[in-house]
Amino acid sequence: MKRLCFVLASLLAAVPFVATDAGAGKKDDTLVWATDRDNPIADPFYLNTRELVVIGHHVWDTLVIIDPKNSEIKPLLATKWTWVNPTTLEFELRKGVKFHSGKEMDAEDVAYTLNHVANKDNAIANFALLNWIKSAEVIDAGKVRINLNRTFPPAIANLAGIGFIMQKGHYDAAPVKPDGKKDFGAVPANGTGPYKVVEVKPGEHILMEKNAAYFKDGFKGEPKISKIRFRSIKDSNTRTAELMTGAIDWIWDVPKDQAERMQANPNIKVENAKTLRVSFLAFDTQGTSGSKLFADKRVRQAINHAIDRESITKNLVGPASVVVHAACHPDQFGCSSDVTKYAYDPAKAKALLKEAGVAEGTEFDLYAYRDREYTEAVIGDLVKVGLKPKLNYMQFTAWLENTRKGKTPAAHGTWGSNSVPDVSAITAHYFLHGPDDLVKDPEVKKLIEEADSQLDPDKRKAVWQKALALIAAEAYWAPIFSYAKYYAFSKDLDFTPTSDEIPQFFAAKWK
Amino acid sequence: MLAFTVKRLGIALLVALTVSLVTFSMIYVSGDPAIAIAGEGARAQDIEAIRKFYGFDRPILEQYLTWLGGALQGDFGRSYTLRQPVADVIFARLPVTMALGALAIAFALVLAIPLGVLAAVRPNSIADRFALTVAVVGQAMPTFWFALTLILWLGVYWRLLPITGSSSWQNFVMPAIALGYYVTPAIMRLTRAGVLEVLSSDYIRTARAKGLRPMTVLFKHALRNAIIPVVSLAAVQFGFMLGGSIVIETIFQINGLGYLAWESIQRKDLPTMQAIVLSLSVIYVLLTLFADLLNAFLDPRLRVT
Numbered sequence: 001m002k003r004l005c006f007v008l009a010s011l012l013a014a015v016p017f018v019a020t021d022a023g024a025g026k027k028d029d030t031l032v033w034a035t036d037r038d039n040p041i042a043d044p045f046y047l048n049t050r051e052l053v054v055i056g057h058h059v060w061d062t063l064v065i066i067d068p069k070n071s072e073i074k075p076l077l078a079t080k081w082t083w084v085n086p087t088t089l090e091f092e093l094r095k096g097v098k099f100h101s102g103k104e105m106d107a108e109d110v111a112y113t114l115n116h117v118a119n120k121d122n123a124i125a126n127f128a129l130l131n132w133i134k135s136a137e138v139i140d141a142g143k144v145r146i147n148l149n150r151t152f153p154p155a156i157a158n159l160a161g162i163g164f165i166m167q168k169g170h171y172d173a174a175p176v177k178p179d180g181k182k183d184f185g186a187v188p189a190n191g192t193g194p195y196k197v198v199e200v201k202p203g204e205h206i207l208m209e210k211n212a213a214y215f216k217d218g219f220k221g222e223p224k225i226s227k228i229r230f231r232s233i234k235d236s237n238t239r240t241a242e243l244m245t246g247a248i249d250w251i252w253d254v255p256k257d258q259a260e261r262m263q264a265n266p267n268i269k270v271e272n273a274k275t276l277r278v279s280f281l282a283f284d285t286q287g288t289s290g291s292k293l294f295a296d297k298r299v300r301q302a303i304n305h306a307i308d309r310e311s312i313t314k315n316l317v318g319p320a321s322v323v324v325h326a327a328c329h330p331d332q333f334g335c336s337s338d339v340t341k342y343a344y345d346p347a348k349a350k351a352l353l354k355e356a357g358v359a360e361g362t363e364f365d366l367y368a369y370r371d372r373e374y375t376e377a378v379i380g381d382l383v384k385v386g387l388k389p390k391l392n393y394m395q396f397t398a399w400l401e402n403t404r405k406g407k408t409p410a411a412h413g414t415w416g417s418n419s420v421p422d423v424s425a426i427t428a429h430y431f432l433h434g435p436d437d438l439v440k441d442p443e444v445k446k447l448i449e450e451a452d453s454q455l456d457p458d459k460r461k462a463v464w465q466k467a468l469a470l471i472a473a474e475a476y477w478a479p480i481f482s483y484a485k486y487y488a489f490s491k492d493l494d495f496t497p498t499s500d501e502i503p504q505f506f507a508a509k510w511k
Numbered sequence: 512m513l514a515f516t517v518k519r520l521g522i523a524l525l526v527a528l529t530v531s532l533v534t535f536s537m538i539y540v541s542g543d544p545a546i547a548i549a550g551e552g553a554r555a556q557d558i559e560a561i562r563k564f565y566g567f568d569r570p571i572l573e574q575y576l577t578w579l580g581g582a583l584q585g586d587f588g589r590s591y592t593l594r595q596p597v598a599d600v601i602f603a604r605l606p607v608t609m610a611l612g613a614l615a616i617a618f619a620l621v622l623a624i625p626l627g628v629l630a631a632v633r634p635n636s637i638a639d640r641f642a643l644t645v646a647v648v649g650q651a652m653p654t655f656w657f658a659l660t661l662i663l664w665l666g667v668y669w670r671l672l673p674i675t676g677s678s679s680w681q682n683f684v685m686p687a688i689a690l691g692y693y694v695t696p697a698i699m700r701l702t703r704a705g706v707l708e709v710l711s712s713d714y715i716r717t718a719r720a721k722g723l724r725p726m727t728v729l730f731k732h733a734l735r736n737a738i739i740p741v742v743s744l745a746a747v748q749f750g751f752m753l754g755g756s757i758v759i760e761t762i763f764q765i766n767g768l769g770y771l772a773w774e775s776i777q778r779k780d781l782p783t784m785q786a787i788v789l790s791l792s793v794i795y796v797l798l799t800l801f802a803d804l805l806n807a808f809l810d811p812r813l814r815v816t
Contacts, residue, residue, distance in 0.1 A: 038774045040593045047592065048553055123564050128554040177589055181564070186594040202593050203604070203766040203774065204676075233675055234761045234773065241662050241674050397542035397779075404555075435555040 025246050026492040026510040030227040033250040033505070034239050038232040040202035044164055045117060046185025048125035051230060053162065053419065054502055055206060058228065060164035060191030063091050063110065064156060065219050068498035071333060071421040073156055074219045077105065077165055077192065081156065086455050087134075087148040089155060095142060097215055099167045100189075100196040107144040111136040112168040114146060122171075122184060129158045129418060151453045153460055154422040157333070161420050165192065194223035194506040206230040224509040243268060243488055250489040252503070256318055259486035270488045273497035274320040276329045277416040277483035278426065279374060281307075281366075285439050285476065288406030293364050300475035302352035303410075304342035306385040311344075312377050313481045320484035326468045327427050327477050331499060334423035334451070336465040339472035349385040360386040367392045368412035369399035375412045378480065404435045411438070414483070419500045423464050424452055431471060439476045523796035530792045531582075531785060535575050543567075547779035548591060565591065578785060587789075588782035590775075597786045600771065605790070607677055608760070608767035611690065612752040614683050616745055618691035619698055624741070627702025628734060634707065642703070646696035654755075658689040658762045675764035686763045690756060694748040701744055705737030739810050746802035750795040 024032040041047055044056035057065075063078040078091040097105040114136035117124045124130070132152035137145050148155060167190055174182040189197040195208040208228045216222045231248060233239045240258055242248045244265060254262070254270070263270045281303065283294035293299055309323040325342070328335035366389040368375040379389045389410065394402075403411045417425035430436050431444045444467055451463035471477065487497050495508040545562040546553070562568050581588055587597035622645075630642035665685055666674040676682050709715060710733055718728045753768065760769035768787060775783040 040590075048549060048557075120560065123560050125549065125553070125557060125561075127560060128556050131556065183589075183594055201766075202595075202600075203770060231675075231764075233764045234770070235764070237659055238662065238675060238762055238764060241667050244667050245670060245674065247674065395542060397546040400546055401543055429554065 024229070025249055025490060028227075029225060029510070030229055031225045031250065031493065031505060031508065032229045032231055032248040033503070034231040034233045034242065034248045035251070035253070036232070036234050036236065036239075038203055039206060039230065040200070041185045042189040042197050042200050042206055043185045043187065044162060045124040045126070050501065054505075055197075055208070055230060056162065056164050057193070057502055057504075058195040058208060058506055059189050059193045059197055060166070061097070061193050061218075061220075062160050062163045063093075063165065064160045066157060066160045066421060066500065067219070068421075068500040068502070071331065073160060076160075076219055077110070083455060084145075086151045086453075089146040089148065090139070091144050091146070093142045093144065094215065094218070097192050098213055099192050100211060101167060103167060105165065105167075105192050106141045107138040108141075109168045110144045110165055111138045112170075113166045114144075114163070116166070116171060117163075126162055126418065129162055129420070132158075151455070153452055153455060154333075154420060154424050157420050157422045157425075161418060166190070194220050195228055198227075203232065205232070220504075220506045223506045225505065228505050240488075243490075246490065249493055250487070250495065250503070250505075252485055252487045252497075254486040254488050256316070256486065259318075259488060262488050267491050268488055269491050269493075270486060271497055272318040272320045272484050272486050274322065274331070274499045275416065275483045275485050275501050276331065276419055276421065276499060277414055277501075278324055278329050279370075279412070279414045279480045279483065280324070280327070281378065281478040281480070282403070282408075282411045282413050282430070282438050283476065283478075284406060284409045286406065288438075289365070289409045291364055291409035293358070293362070294409060296356045296358075297475060298352045298356040299358060300478070301342065302349040302356070302358075302385065303382065303387075304475050304478045305345045305349040305352065306387075307378055307381045307478060307480060308344045309480055312374060316374060316377055317481055318484035318486060322482050324479040324482055325472065327430065327471045327479055328423045328468065329417065329421075329426065329482055332417065332421050332423045332426065333457075334461050334464040335427075336461070336468050338465060339469045340475075341472075342475070342478075346381075346385050353386060358387075361388050362386075363388040363390055364409045365390050365392055366410045366412060367394070367399055367402055367408040369394055369396045370412070370414050374480075378412065403438065406438065408438075416483075416501070419502060421500065423468075424448075427464075427468065427471070428452065431467070431476070439474075441470075441474070441476070444470055444476075523793070523800075526796060527789055527792050531579070531789050532575070534785060534788045535578070535781075536571070539571060542779070544779035544781060547777075578782070582786075582789065587786040590783045591780045592775075592778050593780070593783070597782045600783065601768065601786055601790055604766060604768045604771050607765060608753055608756055608769055611683060611686055611756055611760070611765060611767060612749050614687035615691035615752050615756075616694070616749045618687050619695045619748070620741075620745060622691070623695045623698035624702050624738070627699040628706055628729070630699070630703045631706035631710065631737075632729065639703075642699060646699055649692050649696040652692075654689055654693050655758050655762060657692060658685070658759060661685045661689055662762075677765045677767070682763070682765070686756075686759045686765060689762075690752055690759045693755075694752070697748065698741055698744060701741050702737065705740060706733055709733045709737045736810075739806055742805055742809060743802040746798050746805060750791075750798040753794060754791050 023030050035051055037049055037051055039049055039051045042055055044052040061077045064073050065076045067074050077094055079094050080092040082090050084090055093107060099105060114133055116122055117130050118133035132148050132150060132155055134147040134149040139145055171184045171187060173187050174184045175186050177183045194211050194214045196211050198209045199207040210223045210226050214223060239251050243251055259270050262268050283300050285294055287295050313321045313323050326335055326337055326339045330337055372393055379391060382389050402408050415426050428448050432448050433440050433445050447463060447467035451460050451467060454460035454463060489495055492510050493508060494511050545558050545567050549558045549561050590597050590600055593600055626642040630639040633639055662674050665672045672681050672684050715728060715733055718732050756769035757773050760767050761773050772787045
């Protein structure tokens with residue numbers, strides 16, 4: 001027995017404890033926000049997660065920034081910008097902006113960063129958003145020129161979204177991996193933004209501290225909260241529990257039922273805000289999946305009529321969700337809602353199916369990956385008009401592989417446009433004959449290409465309208481709704497959600 | 512004895528190799544790792560670039576052999592997402608998981624052995640029924656649900672313990688209880704059966720006949736022999752806990768090996784997943800070996816043979 005106790009005691013003696021926890025909340029002037037994802041580095045170019053886009057906008061600055069209130073482009077590191085011609089952009093830079101390292105930001109840094117990201121070999125994670133950059137050159141210390149490899153009207157919007165400016169030579173310090181390539185993502189963060197990174201601890205947190213030297217007259221204003229700590233907490237129940245105890249101050253992506261219950265808690269504020277993510281059904285019009293069902297336009301139109309979008313939006317998604325009719329988000333530039341709108345009409349849907357010769361109880365495979373309850377609501381509506389969709393619910397990677405190989409007769413997809421408030425970020429992605437285009441309509445392609453060669457916003461809008469009208473008339477998609485997000489945060493926090501899903505903690509303060 | 516040990520080690524090595532080969536192939540069956548690394552917003556170009564960058568375009572066998580070659584020299588490669596050598600990551604997180612496992616097994620033993628003894632001394636009494644209830648509940652209740660219940664009462668309502676993190680000993684109380692309770696039933700029932708059996712043996716009768724106090728008979732003579740199979744079971748359960756702590760570490764956000772495994776699976780971080788599976792299977796094999804040695808330490812009779 002003594003021996004057994006000895007064994008137990010030695011097991012316990014091996015337990016290591018290290019205390020590093022920072023505080024949370026108003027009393028510690030530390031805003032702790034948590035999501036389910038671990039972010040082991042802070043560099044948004046080398047890990048494609050929403051959290052790092054958010055951290056990116058706190059630690060770095062972009063040349064310009066989009067005001068999520070009205071989708072207008074506002075100055076940030078650049079004070080002025082002009083299209084010299086359709087493939088040349090020039091930016092005049094703000095003076096007196098300093099990196100966290102103390103060095104003043106100038107045109108050399110901007111050109112260095114843009115040339116780094118434009119180089120395919122440097123493999124930034126979101127290359128497709130910046131691959132229109134051919135090169136960047138310094139005109140003088142306060143002026144930089146970007147040469148485009150093609151006309152690309154959303155260029156400025158994309159720079160505003162993820163064009164974070166690094167200090168010249170930043171990636172020179174990258175450690176070399178055993179395969180001889182440089183590990184760019186491992187370089188410690190150094191930006192010009194309102195917060196600087198103090199510590200990155202994989203599996204635990206990214207700790208940021210107020211940058212007291214941040215320029216006060218810019219869009220982001222002066223940061224107010226001393227410390228921001230990002231924590232990764234996998235389990236949504238645990239996140240909720242921690243919010244209730246005050247160990248964390250801010251969470252999002254709260255499930256609707258939990259959000260509604262949390263509203264009763266006097267210490268927590270719950271808000272529902274819109275996002276750019278759109279939910280839609282995409283059909284295999286080419287018959288590559290082996291099913292010819294959706295080659296018939298009337299079947300696609302019938303499905304459009306069968307889905308009760310209003311009900312899904314109102315009862316399942318949340319108050320900030322809106323019904324979507326065009327193949328884009330209504331808030332995106334160029335997204336016209338002046339297209340065929342398929343009203344909820346099960347009788348008409350049935351008639352169309354009958355006309356197309358589709359028998360009652362016809363089965364087809366429906367592939368989905370994201371919110372199962374939304375897909376099930378759609379299936380419920382389709383069953384009501386006599387169709388029998390079979391749900392294939394899977395991980396995103398498997399879903400994407402199946403759709404890209406053309407194996408999905410119908411796919412329930414969602415797209416967040418990487419927060420770019422421009423129609424081409426979604427519609428061009430799905431209809432410009434890329435790997436996610438299940439339709440490959442040459443007419444649509446021609447219109448999109450024509451639209452995106454227009455620099456004049458009004459002309460561009462007009463051509464986009466034609467493309468979107470054609471997509472809707474052909475019912476290539478059944479657009480359903482836009483996502484809405486539930487945010488829950490401490491009552492002490494003065495915070496306003498934005499539709500670009502980039503929470504502005506730099507503007508937040510304690511009440 | 513030496514031949515036996517060598518044979519056991521050889522089998523262990525083969526087990527580890529097989530495990531690594533099977534996981535390596537399973538990772539590819541579950542989807543394209545390049546898509547997983549690129550993330551949801553990525554486009555075809557990004558994914559292609561990543562595929563080339565990480566060498567996923569090479570034949571699978573070649574990728575496996577390259578990895579195996581490195582692993583044999585103690586080089587498990589670099590984690591795709593953590594940007595550190597995998598060996599460093601594992602050595603940093605293993606102690607946390609070991610601590611959790613040790614606390615959990617300690618909790619299980621402290622709860623299960625007295626209950627088991629009590630149940631054996633008074634079979635079919637109220638105490639026995641109570642012990643049986645504890646066992647049935649422990650076996651039937653899902654770990655994650657029990658964990659959430661603990662969080663709700665001890666963390667949210669009563670505010671006695673911190674919910675997440677691994678910075679103080681308080682952080683380990685709830686996870687250790689949640690994890691340990693799951694193995695309590697098995698240990699308790701084995702203790703009960705062992706003590707019952709021993710109590711009816713001849714030498715116990717002799718001890719009683721000598722006029723020894725009942726407590727002395729029970730603890731000094733009966734339990735010492737009854738406990739031996741429990742020790743092997745506990746060692747094996749400890750191995751299970753290291754692997755099974757994935758759920759608990761995820762719920763309580765403990766930055767250990769289980770959480771790392773979960774993260775790596777989600778990110779398709781192949782080198783990390785490989786190394787975790789390999790280290791866990793090696794630990795498991797070592798633990799079974801350790802259980803035998805521990806038995807010998809506790810029971811002098813075994814040392815002779």
